[in-house]
Amino acid sequence: MSVMQTPSADIADLIARCALRDRAAFRILYERTSAKLFGVTLRILKDRSEAEEAIQEVYVKIWQRADRYVAGNTSPISWLVAVARNHSLDILRARRPPADDIDVALEIPDSGPTPERATEDSQERGRIEHCLGTLEPDRADAVRGAYLDGYSYEELASRHAVPLNTMRTWLRRSLIRLKDCLSA
Structure with a gap:
């Protein structure tokens, strides 16, 4: 069963059992949530x-801090994603060398997009927004929500008050329409 099919109450229960040092619950929690959390870390770190x-370190933190999760304050998936996100951001921060001399910074070339690339990106964003508007x-x-904000199908189905399979159908059909619109 994947994260998308796992009710939040089940995940919350697994976290609570991990706080009690239940290794079997931890194994199940890992199996059900590792793909989503790996996606979060990969999106931030951009290196497989x-x-x-990082995902191994994230699960060590989850094991050590499971007792800090308070059911009801936030969804269990959101809590797990926050642990993964914060750990990944800590890794990024640790990568950056301390600031040296300001004169050295002036010699660093701008790695941002060229004006031409920025214009192309802006036009592409405009096309995508136009197609989303259809x-x-x-x-x-x-x-x-699914592809930009990272919500699971289950979270979106709940948010829009529709059955899970209806949400899957919405997303599949919407992607087909977007593809057709963008290729037109």
Whole structure:
């Protein structure tokens, strides 16, 4: 069963059991949530091997801090994602060397996009927004939630008060319409 199919109460229960040092619960929690948390770390770190190492450290933190999760304050998936996100951001911060001399900084070339690339990116964003605008507002919101904000299908189904399979259908059909619109 994946995260998308696992009710939040089950995940909260697994976290509570981990706080009691239940290794079997920890194994199940890992199996059900590791793909999503790996995606979070990979998206932030942008390096597969670094994300693989980070996800192991994330689960050590989850094991050590499971007693800090308070059910009801936040969804269990949000708490787990926050642990992964914060750990990944700590890794990024540790990568940056301390600031040296300001004169050295003046010699560093700008790694940002060229004006031409920025214009192309802006035009592409405009096309995507136009195509999203052709979808029904709730479908467009679901697509943004799933693919830009990282919400699970279950979270989106709950947010839009529709069955899980309906949300999957919305997203599949919306992606097909977006693909057709963008290729037109």
